[in-house]
Amino acid sequence: MESHFYFLLVSLIIIITLGLDIVLITKNTIVHTQKGGRQTVLGVVGGWTYFIHATFSFVGITAIIANSLFLFEIIKILGGAYLFYLGIKTTRVNGWYCLLKVYMFIT
Template sequence: METFSAWLTIFVVSLIAVITPGPDFMLTLRSSLVYSRQAGIYTAIGVGAGNLIHATYSLIGIGAVISKSILLFNALKWLGAAYLIYIGIKSLTTKRVVASAKIAEPKRQIQPWVAFRIGLLGNLLNPKATLFFLALFTQIVRPSTPMLIQAAYGLTVAVLALTWFSIVAVVISQQTLKNRILSFSHWLERLTGAALVALGFRLAVAEATE
């Protein structure tokens, strides 16, 4: 019963964190709108994989080392900020794509592994994710907690992220919806880019204690 209560706590807290708009949401949204549903889903898979990696190193204690090392934490913070700003600038400089009557959407392609990498790096290079997992698991996991149970906790967070962002990708890439926003999709991409740049700068100036 105690194990179920701990798992439920992780589920609820993680669900709230996942559905709160942030870098992961913006990156998935961008991939789905700019490229395709498949690209959005692969980005979501990357986010899920990133969460699984965060959970793994937090459970084995590396997260505590990162959070207490000013050098490591700041390096991660600046890398994450630079990555978000880079993706954001790419969106801000996008050019309008004019679709003909026979073309339903812009012909912009991206390899699955590239879309996956966008989600993975965006998630891994976010130091706030490190602090989130560290704070969550240090409150829940005890030395006596079986490794299998710890793995279940980590998988719960990763699966939640994968499920939610896959839903985002599927919904936003619905053809009817994409057709409606096609005429101003370049402006929407620029808005997404501006949000990513803002998130990048916010991450860059954020204190570790936030």
């Protein structure tokens, strides 16, 4: 029972910690006006990524991935490729000016 409490405590801390979500919200608000920012906020507040990760941890899929170096490397490469694709897509659609505006807003 005590381990469930600590699991919920750590999950809550992860959920309320600020991070790259704020950068994503800022970018979408600048690029897609307030409507895009609101939609992004709803997606972040929904916390589906945290829920999915917590569910995978509870079921044990995270432990399987952590113990399989090959599977971990495949997921890591696919994740990097997807982030690269999103970066290229963002610069092609909105131009480099969009990224400069986000950078200037953050710093």
